[in-house]
Amino acid sequence: MSRDPSVIVLGEDIVGAAGADGERDAWGGVLGVTKGLYAKHGDRLMDTPLSESAYVGAAIGAAACGMRPVAELMFIDFMGVCFDQIYNQAAKFRYMFGGKAQTPVVIRAMVGAGMRAAAQHSQMLTPLFTHIPGLKVVCPSSPYDTKGLLIQSIRDNDPVIFCEHKNLYGVQGEVPEASYVIPFGEANVVREGKHASIVTYGQMVQRALDAATTLAQTGIDCEVIDLRTLSPLDLDTVLESVEKTGHLVCVDEASPRCSIAADVSAQVVQHAFKALKGPIEMVTPPHVPVPFSPVLEDLYVPSAAQIADAVKRTFAGGHN
Incomplete structure (x- = not known):
């Protein structure tokens, strides 16, 4: 976000009490993943209503108009209410408009079981998105890969579904402070x-x-x-x-x-x-x-x- 002013973040509870002492009151999402960003970037982080269809659609529209939005889909299980915007719109824009349209949107979502979150908050729905032409699907396993793949996702000109396993948030590892990317399609x-x-x-x-x-x-x-x-x-x-x-x-x-x-x-x-x-x-x-x-x-x-x-x-x- 410091490098590119066109990068914005949208999601539920990512800011919390906006304008009230910044970081201290910023929730950073359900597990605090984006905590601290509001204090640095202010209104480029936007709390959204509990309506995934609204803010994911807004992020896709913003991407089509030149922004680079990162939309946080709290749990990938909630994709059902915004799936049309993803698979029937964002995934098809480049193809339907003869390669002239770009949709550089990243949809971050928690995936996976193991946290006693039950059937509606624990699924690994990666195959559903992988099935759809026009979407890029990422699922890192380490801190190093997460940073490099997320930067690549934000800079990519196509829609990316970035899957973060909730059980890996506590994993520690060496991560360079300098910016770097990991290319897609390289195991x-x-x-x-x-x-x-x-x-x-x-x-x-x-x-x-x-x-x-x-x-x-x-x-x-x-x-x-x-x-x-x-x-x-x-x-x-x-x-x-x-x-x-x-x-x-x-x-x-x-x-x-x-x-x-x-x-x-x-x-x-x-x-x-x-x-x-x-x-x-x-x-x-x-x-x-x-x-x-x-x-x-x-x-x-x-x-x-x-x-x-x-x-x-x-x-x-x-x-x-």
Whole structure:
């Protein structure tokens, strides 16, 4: 916002008591993510009514008129009331107007389960947005990636759905003070390995790394790939890894039907079937709403142990 005066932020409770001692009274959203920005940038942060259809539509209109809005959709679960503005308007402007229209809007939204927020505040709806041509979909797994991908999202000239897993807000890591960007469509090989490829994104990256650490003790060396962006998707990095390892496990916190895991699995079968030495395994939650019960929710979210078991199954069912 300091670099570009066209960047504005809209959302529910991001300012709080506007004009009353600034930062002290600024809520910064439901989990305080944008706290402190009002004290620095004042009226470029706008509290909105509890009407996602109104302020997301306003952000898209502002983007079409030359601004670079960042709209905070408190929970991605609330996208139902503003979905038309996103998938039927913003996503299609460039195409419908022959490439002459730009819509540089970022819609930030919390995703994922694990905070006892029940079925209407805990979904991983990334596949719904990935399905739509014209939208770019981002889901970082680390502080470093979050900053670089968010800056890239704000500078991008197309609509971006920026998904922030609520369980990752407390994760700490080295982040340079200087501005930097991470290009879209470039997956990150966070752990190199030679026996099996684990492909995932968001919160599941750390659980995949935990599984890889456990499996290493049994002699199975796993490569872990963080997709980082789901659209565009870096399929080349995935295929290169599968060509090397011959075994693939796709991990996704989204529901299993038509998920990112299902998409990646299908594309690997289409493009690298001969490289596979065993069946592809998908690790996902069951196809049910996110439970409110803490015990059931913990069972619902894929665990490192489930990922490790899936890797073992690829070897048990293969021709090593």
